Amino acid sequence: MAVVMRNNSGSNVEAQLIYAITLPVSCAIILINLLIILGITCSRQLHNSQNYFFLSLLVADLCTGVALPFIPWMGLNRPLSFSSCLLVHIFPNFLFLAFLFNLVLVHYERYRSIVSPLQRGQLWLHRRFALPLLAVWTLPLLFALLPAFGWNNKAIHDRNDCCPITNSTAHSNCVALSGERCCTYRSVFPNAFIYLEVYGLLAPAILSIAAMTCRVLWITREQLRDIQRLQRAVANRECRRRMEMRYACCVAAVSLAFLACWVPYIVYTHVGMEFLLRRGGRSNRTGHIVLSCVGIGGTAVVPLLLGLANREYTDPVKKLFRKLRHRCRNASVQMDTSLRFS
Template sequence: MATVMRNTSGSDVEAQLIYAITLPISCAIILINLLIILAITCSRQLHNSQNYFFLSLLVADLCTGVALPFIPWMGLNRPLSFSSCLLVHVFPNFLFLAFLFNLVLVHYERYRSIVSPLRRGQLWLHRRFALPLLAVWMLPLLFALLPAFGWNNKAIHDQNGCCPETNSTAHSNCVALTGEHCCTYRSVFPNAFIYLEVYGLLAPAIFSIAAMTCRVLWITREQLRDIQRLQRAVAHKEYRRRLEMRYACCVAAVSLAFLACWVPYIVYTHVGMEFLLRRGGKSDRTGHIVLSCVGVGGIAVVPLLLGLANREYTDPVKKLFRKLRHRYGNTSVQMDSSLRFCHS
């Protein structure tokens, strides 16, 4: 009985830790995504294939923000039936994979537009934009549903007693009374599935985004050198200095974004593989919670940085806030005038 009470209090502490970390990040992700989505949908000038790709990414990021408080629970044990266990693991996994696929699509589209700027309108991505949009949602869905189609460890779930896992008779009777077994990631995801997702999908996606970003920075550097060669003829030293400063700020911003957003997720992925798979899940639960919250939350901030860095998206939001402030200010002035008139 004392063991059960200790585990219950431990679960409460873990729940408080998860919500304390994820809820502020989740609320910020949802709010900023809604503002940028509103800016794109309300501006007809932004209705093109490039912004449709980014709009799809924002929707996926919004869904990831909604699912963020539930993602850390995927690595913890819970008393659930197998159907519920499938749902709480498969659905967040699908949302995150869809987000990652959309992020790769946006980076690839921008990379192709920079590499071939004169043929931008002729790219198949823009002529058949519905196909890649469908692919970045359907492919993650099909892959995430593989455990529901039978690629799972249901036998392990049926053998596990109620959480926490013990050999006591009370916990064995709990299964008979409630019909619930201990739901773990091992019950849903076989080791082969996890390795395939991490090293077959996640790692190539991250490496491709990093490679495209480095290539874009290299192209920008070459263009900057060409501009500097032209400017030497007229000796615009101040202009060249400003260009170099802007490029240095761009490189610094990209480096900081990578360190703040991608590195925690990469660490979380490999540490999770090490502890959950090779050590049989006997890992530090608090460390797992913190790493998963910070890692997934950090990578979910990447689309927000891309959106806030683009004036096409931020200017409509600023205009909307100015209109609201102007309207609210006029209403306040009218109310003050009415009150003064009544008092007089």
């Protein structure tokens, strides 16, 4: 019984740590995504294929924000049946993969639009935008469902329980109270599946986003040099200085966003591989919780930065809040006048 009480107290501390880190970040992600989605849907000028791609990314990011408090539990042991264990691991994994696929699609569309600006309306992404949107949701779902189709370690789940073997009496009491086998990451995802997801999907996606971003910055630099050559003829040094400053600020912002959003996730991915595969989950559980929360939360901030940096998305929301504030002021003035005359 003492062993069960120690396990319960440990799980309570872990739960408090997870919710203390993830709930504020999750609420902020959900709220900002809803505001940007509202701004896009309320403006008819933004109803085009490019913004549909970004709207799909925001929906995926919103779902990731909802699932964020549950993702750190995937690396911890919990007493669950195998069907419940599949659900609590497959569903968050699908949401994050869908988010990553949508993020790659948005970066690719913007990259193609910058590389071939004159052929933007002729791109197949814009002419048949429904197909890419269907693909970035269907392919992650099919891959995430592979453990449910049989590619899993059910045998590990059937022979594992969450009770430490200290003595036979304590172990039997713990098993009798829990009533469920121990649900772990390893019982749902085989090692081959984890390697395939990390090095076959996640790593190429992150590298492609980084490569497209660097290519866009390089194209921007070349265009800036062309503009500066033209400006040398009129000796407009102040304008050149402002353009160079804006470009430097853009490069610094992109670099800081990459360091703040992607580096923690890359560290979490490789440390998670060490934690789950090589050490079998016997490591610093607190460190794993903090890394998972910071890593996943950091990647979920990327679409918010893209959305808040675009005035087309934020201006409709600002106008809506101005109207609401104006109506509230009018209502308060009318109420004050009615109270005075009454």
